[in-house]
Amino acid sequence: MAIRRPSQIQIACIPEILKGRDCIGGARTGSGKTVAFAAPILEKFSEDPYGVYALILTPTRELALQISEQFAALGSSMNLKQAVIVGGMDMVTQCIELQKRPHIVIGTPGRLADHIRSSGEEAIAGLRRIKFLVLDEADRLLTPGFAIDLETCMSVATKVKDRQTLLFTATITPAVLQLKDSSKHKVFLHEVQSDSKLxxxxxxxxxxxxxxxxxxxxxxxxxxxxxxxxxxxxxxxxxxxxxxxxxxxxxxxxxxxxxxxxxxxxxxxxxxxxxxxxxxxxxxxxxxxxxxxxxxxxxxxxxxxxxxxxxxxxxxxxxxxxxxxxxxxxxxxxxxxxxxxxxxxxxxxxxxxxxxxxxxxxxxxxxxxxxxxxxxxxxxxxxxxxxxxxxxxxxxxxxxx
Missing domain, CATH: 3.40.50.300 (P-loop containing nucleotide triphosphate hydrolases)
Incomplete structure (x- = not known):
């Protein structure tokens, strides 16, 4: 992928995620945030591959497809199976994909919430055992417009005891910090200060x-x-x-x-x-x-x-x-x-x-x-x-x- 050295956000967050910590990463756009969570997820997946291993939620369809491309590139030698669950695509086809237990599910909250409400337990059962929950562009996901659908998505994953939660954003907002404060775990927080100021x-x-x-x-x-x-x-x-x-x-x-x-x-x-x-x-x-x-x-x-x-x-x-x-x-x-x-x-x-x-x-x-x-x-x-x-x-x- 022509990545010669890690960016600041990758240097800070990848080791902490590999230690099993929840993480909030803040850095400007184009700083390598996707690799900062995709690389450690795939590293952990390679140690114990099974079922639906990670759920990544993102606010837009295009961003979901781009994240999928990054996972495909990084996991090209791992026989990685993915499902992209976004609006504008056939619900039945997506339901069948979920039933096959893909390793990585990447989606928008609205469409995934639709499946949780209507596609039956067979489609969403794999989401109850995820090891990683990622909110990408978390500042936008934690706005009122996504609140109901996001709550529906979280209701499936909240009972997973040893799940890691990763939040990545270009702007660490009060809503993101509030989620950190409400967590029962000690969350690792890193914001790339030089980028934040500029x-x-x-x-x-x-x-x-x-x-x-x-x-x-x-x-x-x-x-x-x-x-x-x-x-x-x-x-x-x-x-x-x-x-x-x-x-x-x-x-x-x-x-x-x-x-x-x-x-x-x-x-x-x-x-x-x-x-x-x-x-x-x-x-x-x-x-x-x-x-x-x-x-x-x-x-x-x-x-x-x-x-x-x-x-x-x-x-x-x-x-x-x-x-x-x-x-x-x-x-x-x-x-x-x-x-x-x-x-x-x-x-x-x-x-x-x-x-x-x-x-x-x-x-x-x-x-x-x-x-x-x-x-x-x-x-x-x-x-x-x-x-x-x-x-x-x-x-x-x-x-x-």
């Missing part, structure tokens, strides 16, 4: 473009088409799924290789989009915050915040998709008249001011891109409205996508 890596260049909100699309096309960026792979983050769909259509009209990732498309389309981007068949990925946590796509060279996030921590997760593992990266935020306060909050959170991005000139945007992009935007919105009204047949709609 929030973002030194190898990340952070800048902004101040622009009117009604011409953001034209600026985006100009930015992605400029000589400095025309060959770069980039993730463009937006706050709404409708914005992602409109941008995907605009960029495709402008002959930019693009794909999209958001919650309004099917699970199969989400997997296909990620695979296209990873294989560099698409140079640009337009995404909502479903892609902001945990995903490791090594070739990402630039992150563009088309919409500035309301939460400064969401900004940190977004820009964490680039400049990973010591590589250089670049983030550019579009700042409209409505976003100044948000940018100031982000700068305060990360402890540094953004630089003004000067490689996109207003005169060039107006001259080269304003009219064609405006036309493409109108056509994109009309196409979406026609499809929503059922005025475009399935074959034609598929070709447009």
């Amino acid at each position: 929030s973002t890596p030194d190898s990340l260049s952070q800048s902004y473009i101040l622009l009117p909100s009604h011409v953001r699309e034209s600026y985006l096309v100009s930015l992605l088409s400029s000589p400095a960026n025309e060959k770069k792979s980039a993730i463009v983050f937006v706050n709404r799924t409708t914005t992602a769909d409109v941008l995907r259509r605009i960029l495709r009209t402008m002959d930019i290789r693009v794909t999209a990732l958001h919650s309004s498309i099917s699970q199969r389309e989400r997997i296909d989009s990620l695979n296209r981007f990873r294989a560099e068949a698409a140079r640009i990925l337009v995404a909502t915050d479903v892609a902001s946590r945990g995903l490791d796509i090594p070739q990402v060279q630039m992150v563009v915040n088309f919409d500035v996030p309301a939460d400064a921590d969401d900004y940190i997760h977004r820009v964490g998709r680039t400049a990973r593992a010591g590589r250089a990266g670049e983030s550019i935020s579009f700042v409209t008249e409505h976003d100044v306060a948000r940018i100031q909050a982000i700068e305060k959170r990360v402890g540094k001011q953004m630089d003004k991005y000067d490689k996109v000139k207003e005169s060039e945007v107006i001259k080269n891109w304003l009219q064609p992009v405006s036309t493409a935007r109108r056509e994109a919105i009309m196409d979406i409205e026609r499809e929503a009204a059922g005025l475009v047949g399935p074959k034609k709609r598929k070709r447009r996508q």
Whole structure:
């Protein structure tokens, strides 16, 4: 896997997990947290392999699939059997997989809770003997939105006396610390302090473009088409799924290789989009915050915040998709008249001011891109409205996508 030396979080947590201790690990995105829990789990599994050995819960489907890939790579010589239990896939097929007692179960709380409630004891019996329970991106899992489903999942595993519980997160929140305090065991807690203070890596260049909100699309096309960026792979983050769909259509009209990732498309389309981007068949990925946590796509060279996030921590997760593992990266935020306060909050959170991005000139945007992009935007919105009204047949709609 080309891992030559362990990261700080791996150095701190792997020995403690091997000693049998519960663990809370905090480090910024891209610091190797997945290997920090996967490696010791597989080490222990190799000593006593049986049934469902570990349950890993994570907030998003994409992150569950990525964790599965890491386990497959690390456990390639161990005949390791896995099951990925996420929404958007066939329940019956997943139930059969669970009945076969895979060694590692990786899932989202919502779908796993559905199986616990409806798939019968035969499907969930293996979960009652797990040796490891992992909450990845624990700060997000321990929010009210996941509370009911997470409680259902925990109800199956809480009776396991010698189970280890591992929490990994980019942000150690009060909810995470409260779980530590309520534990009957002495929990090992390690937070990578240098990363925590900086929030973002030194190898990340952070800048902004101040622009009117009604011409953001034209600026985006100009930015992605400029000589400095025309060959770069980039993730463009937006706050709404409708914005992602409109941008995907605009960029495709402008002959930019693009794909999209958001919650309004099917699970199969989400997997296909990620695979296209990873294989560099698409140079640009337009995404909502479903892609902001945990995903490791090594070739990402630039992150563009088309919409500035309301939460400064969401900004940190977004820009964490680039400049990973010591590589250089670049983030550019579009700042409209409505976003100044948000940018100031982000700068305060990360402890540094953004630089003004000067490689996109207003005169060039107006001259080269304003009219064609405006036309493409109108056509994109009309196409979406026609499809929503059922005025475009399935074959034609598929070709447009």
